[in-house]
Amino acid sequence: MEAATAATAAMVWFRKGLRVHDNPALDAARRYGAGAASARLYPVFVLDPRYLRPDPAAASPGSARAGVARVRFLLESLGDLDARLRRLGSRLLLLRARDDVADTICAALKDWNIGKLCFESDTEPYALARDKKVTDFAMASGIEVFTPVSHTLFDPAEIIKKNGGRPPLTYRSFVSIAGEPPEPVMEEYSGFPGVGDTGEYELLPVPTVDELGYGDISQEEIPPCRGGETEALRRMKESLQNKEWVAKFEKPKGDPSAFLKPATTALSPYLKFGCLSSRYFYHCIQVVYKSVKNHTKPPVSLTGQLLWRDFFYTVSYGIPNFDRMKGNKICKQIPWSESEELFVAWRDGQTGYPWIDAIMIQLRKWGWMHHLARHSVACFLTRGDMFIHWEKGRDVFERLLIDSDWAINNGNWLWLSCSSFFYQYHRIYSPITFGKKYDPNGNYIRHFIPVLKDMPKEYIYEPWTAPLSIQKKVKCIVGKDYPKPVVDHETASKDCRKRMGEAYALSRLGANPTKGKTSNPLRRKTSHGDKATSEASSAKLLKWSNQDE
DNA sequence: AAAAAGTTGGTGTT
DNA sequence: AACACCAACTTTTT
Structure with missing residues (x-):
């Protein structure tokens, strides 16, 4: 362990957001103690046994929560993240949680004398509970915590606030409230602070999917999409190169039977894991839009798809x-x-x-x-x-x-x-x-x-x-x-x-x-009474009652 | 109170 | 490919 001097070490905890570009948590962590020779950056990902443990009873190979295809994609993304960090003089510190991921992070924060913890905000219920545990621990330990919103274009909490405390329940109202998303972080890095001492911690190499023990998966077809930020950026550029296609994109007109060359960008897995930043993607689409005469608009356009994503994130949070x-x-x-x-x-x-x-x-x-x-x-x-x-x-x-x-x-x-x-x-x-x-x-x-x-x-x-x-x-x-x-x-x-x-x-x-007439007991009786005609009678009754009012 | 809108239906006609 | 028509939902807008 390092001596407990003034903390100059920051941890960036990866969960989603498996990327270097447009990553405000990483960007803040690498600035911590900037200039000081003792500045250290700990980029961490924790393998969660509850997510990865094989489940032989499942209907197909994989864990109870994830099939082999997604596990493979995650591992490929972690491998790519590690490679990209290494090119910048850092690396990914891959830990395995014995049981609870939050406990593992809390222990490392203490053992590595971390002064600042940065991680991307996550609005899923499971993540909220996990992150609260870590944040509470860090605050109590005097560790600075920074949790920027960068998985979605907008901050769901802010949209809900703007809408009077309730999430907008239609796409239209969502879009009118949302406005324009923030610009992505466009920093080009030449290097990151070095990784500090990790003491007794076992740092794992990124495992292969075979090593995780899902049995014989040799019969499983390997999906035609490799995980990782590098592949995400390559695919995005490839998709955006065809400006006419981008400008004319209308989601409902795609061909669902096209499988060799999908009718969409097929970038959703990269957005899910944050290998690709939705804000960067949005920004790049806007650049294409500016270079053409006409382009489609939300909800059917490409940017419209990103807004749908934010729409569901916001409603699900509220x-x-x-x-x-x-x-x-x-x-x-x-x-x-x-x-x-x-x-x-x-x-x-x-x-x-x-x-x-x-x-x-x-x-x-x-x-x-x-x-x-x-x-x-x-x-x-x-x-x-x-x-x-x-x-x-x-x-x-x-x-x-x-x-x-x-x-x-x-x-x-x-x-x-x-x-x-x-x-x-x-x-x-x-x-x-x-x-x-x-x-x-x-x-x-x-x-x-x-x-x-x-x-x-x-x-x-x-x-x-x-x-x-x-x-x-x-x-x-x-x-x-x-x-x-x-x-x-x-x-x-x-x-x-x-x-x-x-x-x-x-x-x-x-x-x-509360509307007296609609709760008329006679109607209830009728709609429940005769099973065979319940639909017809209640439907007629409703029309009738509507006219009544 | 009435009309219009709503990302992506099916069937049949021209 | 474009259009009418089917039979009909809820929510938003007027």
Whole structure:
């Protein structure tokens, strides 16, 4: 240990924000004690056993919280961060928490005589609890703490304050309140202060995903995106080089079946881990916009996508129980049904609808799918066909997506299940025709479901309609080599619409108990009384009562 | 109170 | 490819 002289050491604690560029926490830490020969910088990342410990009971290789694809991406990002720090005369100090990450940080702060702790603010509930523990310890120990907002464009707390204490619940209102984001830190570094003595601490080399013990993962396809800041910046520049593409970008017009060359930037994993700064990305898009005559605007434009990200971060920060139906004030209370059989078929890509199954297999293998592909399967699981709770689907996405981001994932599941933000539950994605209009030949399906690779295109989206002679010829018997549909979309989607209508009607009845007429006991009695006609009667009644008022 | 808006539906016609 | 139409949601704006 170093002698306990006046502290001139700063720690930058990495969690998200795995980058050197536009990193205010790193920038502040490297300035601490600037000029002094004794200045030291400790760049730390702590491996969290609760995030990484293998879970043999999980539906696919990985830990309980993360699939192999995301773990691999994280490790690659850490390796790249270490390499970039080394080029600047520093390095990443990789520690392993015995149990609790916060405890590990607190111990190191004390043992290394740290004078200033810098880390990026994180608004997720898990992170808030963890960071409070560390901040409380540091304050009590007289350690200066700096926690800048740099993961998002804006500070969610500030937006909520500007909006009168409540988060804006529509994108439009969010954008009008937000204004222009702060400029990124554009500092070019030539070197960082050296790392100080780390005493008895075991500094780990960045492990490989094989070393973490997830069993045999040799069969796992390696997703076509490597983690790390270097790769993030390279990909961003590549995307932005095509100025016309940037200027004309409209999210809803992308092709969800494009997998060799995705229709989007596919930068979401880099934003999730902070390998790429959203402010720097925003700034670079603006530079392109200034060089062209016309460009698309939010919500559909590229900058609009970054604003969506901030929108969900802000709402998730301001709404208690954002990740649950119960106790969540903005979430419709819907009596989702329980069917382990249907859920497992969805999760494992065994629904018998090739479009749905191919997307779920891409999720499992790559940890990434196009946004509209996510819509298709989320709608299918919840309000479209299976009527299963969005929290079940959310958990699967959260574990398997490389870019899974707590705020955005939950926000989109609320959206797609028509539980919040979006309410047009009659608009249901067809598991047959939606994909077909982008990819009539079914190339996407053929790639991810090899057993269907020779199915004629007339039947590829509905293989159960293929004549048995054809099924035999292409060696794919439906019911044996590929499953029969687990639900009939025609009848299932009709039933889902009906149940959504009932749930909405009930939610409206219960929504305004202060308005005397809507809580009329007669109406309640009617809507509960006759099961078969409950939807029709309550819906009619509501129209009637609306006219009444 | 009424109209318009809302990132991305499906089907059928031209 | 563009448009009307379907059947209809909630929230915001006028």
